[in-house]
Amino acid sequence: MTSTNETNPWYSELDDILRAVSGAFLFGIPLLYTMEVWWAGNQVNALHMTLSLGVSLFLLIILDYGAGFRKKKEYRWAISIMDSLVALAVAIVCASLSLMIIGVLRIDLGLENIIGHITMEAIPFGIGAGISDYLVEGQKTEGVDTPQQLAEKKKEEDRTTRGKLHGTLVDMGATGLGAVIIGFAIAPADEILIIASRLSSLGMLLIILTSLVISYIIVFEASFVSESKRMEQRGIFQHPVVETINSYLVALMVSLFMLWLFQIVGTDRSWLEWLNYTIILGFPASIGGAAGRLAV
Numbered sequence: 001m002t003s004t005n006e007t008n009p010w011y012s013e014l015d016d017i018l019r020a021v022s023g024a025f026l027f028g029i030p031l032l033y034t035m036e037v038w039w040a041g042n043q044v045n046a047l048h049m050t051l052s053l054g055v056s057l058f059l060l061i062i063l064d065y066g067a068g069f070r071k072k073k074e075y076r077w078a079i080s081i082m083d084s085l086v087a088l089a090v091a092i093v094c095a096s097l098s099l100m101i102i103g104v105l106r107i108d109l110g111l112e113n114i115i116g117h118i119t120m121e122a123i124p125f126g127i128g129a130g131i132s133d134y135l136v137e138g139q140k141t142e143g144v145d146t147p148q149q150l151a152e153k154k155k156e157e158d159r160t161t162r163g164k165l166h167g168t169l170v171d172m173g174a175t176g177l178g179a180v181i182i183g184f185a186i187a188p189a190d191e192i193l194i195i196a197s198r199l200s201s202l203g204m205l206l207i208i209l210t211s212l213v214i215s216y217i218i219v220f221e222a223s224f225v226s227e228s229k230r231m232e233q234r235g236i237f238q239h240p241v242v243e244t245i246n247s248y249l250v251a252l253m254v255s256l257f258m259l260w261l262f263q264i265v266g267t268d269r270s271w272l273e274w275l276n277y278t279i280i281l282g283f284p285a286s287i288g289g290a291a292g293r294l295a296v
Contacts, residue, residue: 012071015222020069020090022222023132025098025214026291028091028125029284030182032098033191041117042109049119053088056123060084060130067134084130091126092118098125101206102280103198132222171293175247178292179254179285186284187258196276204279211251211286216244218290248282251289255281 031037044052064073064080069087096118099105105117186192199207220240256278259265265274 016070017086017090018217019071019132019222020087020129021094022214022218023069024091024094024125024129025287026218027128027131028095028121029098029287030186031124032095032102032121033186033189033195033284035189035191035194037120038104038117041120042113044116044119046112049116052119052123056091056126057084057088060087060126063127063130067131069129069132071133087129088122088126090129091122094129095121095125097210101203101210102195102283103203104195171243171247172250174292174295175250175289176254176292178288178290178295179251180258180288181292182288183251183255183258183281183285187255187264187281188262192259192264192277192280195280196273199276199280204276207279207283208248211283212244212248215248215286215290216240218287219244219293247289247293248286251286252278252282254289255285258285 061080061084064083064087068080068083069090070083096105099117099121105114109117256265256274259274259277259281265277269277
């Protein structure tokens, strides 16, 4: 969100919610692709789920004092409890939608198992939301160039093709590194094949759209410290939408390489299987790539 909107309480609230969503995905996405967590959702009973959510809420209240997801904090118990409830609600919504998108959450599971799946996934998503301001701290003045300095840098980089090329290569390298960090442990797992077997072409398209939207939110809409630098950095693909699409393509290429490295794709697989597996791994990889771009 831009600074002109910071005085508007609705924009400020939206900023905070988007930061919580970003933290939830950055922390929770690896466990989204974990069968053991899915199975645990089938085995928990109502008491276990209630206690799990209660403990999660307690932890979020403690975390809110040290981190939280709001840019402007008020250190009062009532405010911390309310903010923790919001963070937990964000986690439940993000976990529910994510499980639906990858085909794990289905109507035939039954209500108790559906709630169990959501509860188990909401815990890591909630922790991510609760420490989102710590994961990638919000806009601070420390170490940030003044507007005049940023303008001078922009002019200098705009003068040369080399400057733009350098910015683009830095972005691609950061995206690739972030994609490897998140995706490397997921690529050899059976979850990729299981998810692919459950999804239709429409489901694959939904994963693509979700990957693009979440990546865009993390880098450009969550008011993280590097967001202002992202908007100022110049390169060949430095329009926010174009950069998001370009970085997603990089994440897909890295995902394909990791799948090939672990022999998940090969000559015995059809091109459609190659495409589906790459798109599925591209979801967490693109989120890792977005985190990598924030670091530069």
